[in-house]
Amino acid sequence: MPLVRLTRAIEFSASLRYRAAGLSDGENREVFGLAAEQHGHNYRLEVTVKGEPDPRTGMVMNLVDLKAILEREVMGRFDHRDLNADTDFFKDIPPTPENLAAVIHELLVDALPAGRFDRLRLYQDADLYVDVVD
Amino acid sequence: MIELTRCYRLPAAHVLANPRLSDAENDEIFGKCANEHGHGHNYGFDVTVTGEVDSTTGQILAPERLDAVFEAAIAKRYSHRLLNECEAFEALVPTTENFAKIVYDDLAPAIAAEGGVELVRVRLTETPRNFFEYGDER
Numbered sequence: 690m691p692l693v694r695l696t697r698a699i700e701f702s703a704s705l706r707y708r709a710a711g712l713s714d715g716e717n718r719e720v721f722g723l724a725a726e727q728h729g730h731n732y733r734l735e736v737t738v739k740g741e742p743d744p745r746t747g748m749v750m751n752l753v754d755l756k757a758i759l760e761r762e763v764m765g766r767f768d769h770r771d772l773n774a775d776t777d778f779f780k781d782i783p784p785t786p787e788n789l790a791a792v793i794h795e796l797l798v799d800a801l802p803a804g805r806f807d808r809l810r811l812y813q814d815a816d817l818y819v820d821v822v823d
Numbered sequence: 824m825i826e827l828t829r830c831y832r833l834p835a836a837h838v839l840a841n842p843r844l845s846d847a848e849n850d851e852i853f854g855k856c857a858n859e860h861g862h863g864h865n866y867g868f869d870v871t872v873t874g875e876v877d878s879t880t881g882q883i884l885a886p887e888r889l890d891a892v893f894e895a896a897i898a899k900r901y902s903h904r905l906l907n908e909c910e911a912f913e914a915l916v917p918t919t920e921n922f923a924k925i926v927y928d929d930l931a932p933a934i935a936a937e938g939g940v941e942l943v944r945v946r947l948t949e950t951p952r953n954f955f956e957y958g959d960e961r
Contacts, residue, residue, distance in 0.1 A: 712879075
């Protein structure tokens, strides 16, 4: 069977402010401008898994399992949360889309069955997105 | 590997006709796109860059910097213009294939000048049903 890719999308809303380790409030404003102020986004995450469809089920991966992983690893941690205050990931690094995508990448590679992760695309809004490809 | 993509839009007009060909030949090749008075599109630009994520800023490139580069290198040159009259199309038919390559070639050095970042590809959307990509394959 050929390699097939399957993509599942989820959307979550979170608040954040960019704060770099060791910078004062004034320095953060200077480096990041408005992004240093408290604000929020409707994020959209597209997660692509790959594999040969199982000959018995015809599936690359059971969508029920993929949905459960995304619910637990992403929605449960980030939806309607403040990325700085309600998670431990952004104590020392700012929650830029690059850093948030890298955090989600690590969580998903660990949570998915080995070798299934292919890529993710994280939209911060309709006009800006980050791709992480293994 | 991590890539950042930023999306822009601008309206412009073009006439698809090669001045070295006859009207009849242009009509045959380009059909209604050869209308001598032109037609226009809301062009969409998806600009994808890659580079190291800076350990302090957490960014490949600040989106505002990319916006400034796009404004200077592309929007100022092509927004609300007839592409056929732009310098880049003096010897080229302004098909969206050619436009995508010109946009890539205009953006690549300007983005590289920001330091630590490079242009990967440009996706140029002509209509919701046509888009063209130029640069590294994904």
